[in-house]
Amino acid sequence: MNAITSSSQRKVHVPLGERAYDILIGSGLIARAGAEIASRLKGRKAAIITDEHVAPLYLEALVNSLEGSGIMSAQLVLPAGERTKSFEHLMTACDKILEARVERNDYVIALGGGVIGDLAGFAAGIVRRGVRFVQVPTSLLSQVDSSVGGKTGINSRHGKNLIGVYHQPDLVLADTDVLNSLSEREFRAGYAEVAKYGLIDKPDFFAWLETNWSAVFAGGSARIEAIATSCQAKSDVVVADERENGPRALLNLGHTFGHALEAATAYESARLVHGEGVSIGMVLAHEFSARMNLASPDDAKRVEKHLKEVGLPTRMSDIPGALPPAEKLLDAMAQDKKVKNGKFTFILTHGIGRSFIADDVPASEVLAFLKQKQPQ
Ligand SMILES: NC(=O)c1ccc[n+]([C@@H]2O[C@H](COP(=O)([O-])OP(=O)(O)OC[C@H]3O[C@@H](n4cnc5c(N)ncnc54)[C@H](O)[C@@H]3O)[C@@H](O)[C@H]2O)c1
Ligand SMILES: [Zn+2]
Secondary structure: OEEEEEOOOEEEOOOOOOEEEEEEEOHHHHOHHHHHHHHHOOOOEEEEEEEOOHHHHHHHHEEEEHOOOOEEEEEEEOOOOOHOOHHHHHHHHHHHHHHHHOOOEEEEEEEOOOHHHHHHHHHHHHHHHHEEEEEEOHHHHHHHHHHHOOEEEEEEEEEEEEEEOOOOEEEEEEEEHHHOOHHHHHHHHHHHHHHHHHHHHHHHHHHHHHHHHHHHHHHHHHHHHHHHHHHHHHHHHHHHHOOOHHHHHHHHHHHHHHHHHHHHHOOOOOOOOOHHHHHHHHHHHHHHHOOOOOOOOHHHHHHHHHHHOOOOOOOOOOOOOOOOOOHHHHHHHHHHHEEEEOOOEEEEEOOOOEEEEEEEEEEHHHHHHHHHHHHO
């Protein structure tokens, strides 16, 4: 872990050369946002992009904090939800940034979950060929995952996140108090990504979560600790492989199965949200690894036990409504991942915290496995 600034605030530095930045994690950061930004960035103009759920809760506090530090802001409130990651809303965001006369030293501020962060980051990456960008992530998922690493973008009718740019933020302010207004379901879904970092390569962190998860859910220092450890883990992977030519793919643990389930439920959040798909996907990845004699079946059981205990779905049969047959799920996976000569690239594991990239997984094995797992 990097520098600890106080017991209630942590700092993770992302050392990316001239694109390096800090992630501050802690209580009360929205109220201190103006001071934190003003002490790091020169510009005194900002365009805040947020959504209709987050705006009534935190927009005024952010605007006031900026004003207190001499930063004037324009604000844009977009509809909440995945559909906002569209060309239409990107255009609105770009227009707002230009209308606010945000110049290259000024900044776009994303106040919201991953949807707002991805869209606002993309807009910041393309307006005037790139203006500065501050992330104020408000969902657990965005605090531990999407606000860090510089992937930005929108969806296309051909699939999720297919249009975008890499544009690293200049600062990330993760105010852990705002997670108290997140629904329990969204909090849990974000927690799946926290557990993921333990399962990728931090077995001690996974064991810590098994003991401390309820304190993480309750808030306070355990929550800050879990978020800071997650941000450090993501930062390490991003620094090693910023543009996903290799190890960054490990972050996709559980996601090949998960994305197929998201597609199979037509991204209907009433049935499945991303983190829930990842939870089921991580259990499937461990079970599939055991089936391939790469890991012990006890590890898959241990992963399932923990995710179930926190209230996450762990089986395909936990998803309400019918799922398409195994062949269709396999097709969805083939769309998501590269398939060469009937072989998939998959994140598999030798056990808890020992995941690896396997690029020679036979599609026939995956199909046989899915048929065995299918609830129908
Ligand atoms: N860029 C990346 O590296 C990366 C990584 C992972 C996920 N993502 C993207 O992130 C998105 C998912 O992010 P998400 O789960 O944050 O979804 P989201 O932005 O839709 O937020 C989930 C819901 O919670 C609400 N919300 C957010 N913060 C709140 C708060 N503090 N209090 C009350 N309500 C709040 C939102 O309005 C929304 O309704 C997806 O589009 C995904 O593709 C990107
Ligand atoms: Zn994810």
